[in-house]
Amino acid sequence: MDASQRAYLERRHDLRVRRRRGAVQPRPITGFAFTGPELSGWTLYRARRDDRHAPRSIRTLWHRGDPMAELLSIDLWECPSTAAATDQLVEILGNIQSDAIERKRGDAVIGDIEFALDDSMILFQRVNIVVFIRNAGPKIVGVGAVARAIDALLVRLSGS
Numbered sequence: 001m002d003a004s005q006r007a008y009l010e011r012r013h014d015l016r017v018r019r020r021r022g023a024v025q026p027r028p029i030t031g032f033a034f035t036g037p038e039l040s041g042w043t044l045y046r047a048r049r050d051d052r053h054a055p056r057s058i059r060t061l062w063h064r065g066d067p068m069a070e071l072l073s074i075d076l077w078e079c080p081s082t083a084a085a086t087d088q089l090v091e092i093l094g095n096i097q098s099d100a101i102e103r104k105r106g107d108a109v110i111g112d113i114e115f116a117l118d119d120s121m122i123l124f125q126r127v128n129i130v131v132f133i134r135n136a137g138p139k140i141v142g143v144g145a146v147a148r149a150i151d152a153l154l155v156r157l158s159g160s
Contacts, residue, residue: 009093014103015086015113028128029157032078034060039149042072055079055088061136062146071137072146077130082112085128089113092123092132110147111154122147126154 009015036044042062050057056078064070079085093101093115101121104114111124111131119142121134131150133143 005094009090015090026082026127026158028081029126029154030078032058032076032129032154032157034058034074034076038153039146042146043067045071055084055130063137064141069137069139070141071135072141072143073132073134073136074146074150075132076150079128079130082125082128085125085130086113088130089115089123089125092130096123110144110151114147116144119144124151126151127158129154 033049034044034047039062042064044060045063045067046061048059050059058076058078060074060076062072062074064072077085077088079088098117101115101117101123104110104116109124110122111126114122114124116122120140121132122143123130123132124147125131131147131154133147133150135141135143
């Protein structure tokens with residue numbers, strides 16, 4: 001992504017990283033892995049971890065019921081810092097081909113920063129982790145409950 005597109009997305013979604021001198025940074029979350037039982041009602045169909053590139057990533061596919069109908073793609077990036085996670089989030093936003101995605105605000109936000117397209121796609125950041133959840137099958141299913149479940153796991157890992 002070029003610098004002007006990055007600057008546009010950071011302005012549009014108010015994502016300029018504001019670092020306060022002396023501010024305590026949250027402890028990074030490390031070693032997260034999907035093993036299968038994390039998402040009640042869903043079955044882990046495929047998982048691929050990539051530790052060769054930065055940031056580390058886990059790409060998964062989950063199904064519920066008919067494996068060819070209700071599919072979710074869940075990608076997770078483990079970044080070295082909160083600032084790096086925000087950069088990763090902006091990179092993903094730049095690759096989404098829709099202006100309909102919107103930043104969520106208020107008390108019900110999933111993670112520290114959340115973007116959503118109705119309830120069919122959610123992108124969020126919790127400390128140094130970025131999670132992208134989207135439908136991958138012909139039947140559209142809500143992803144909000146799945147995003148909240150993953151965020152609850154991340155909160156436990158972060159000690160927040």
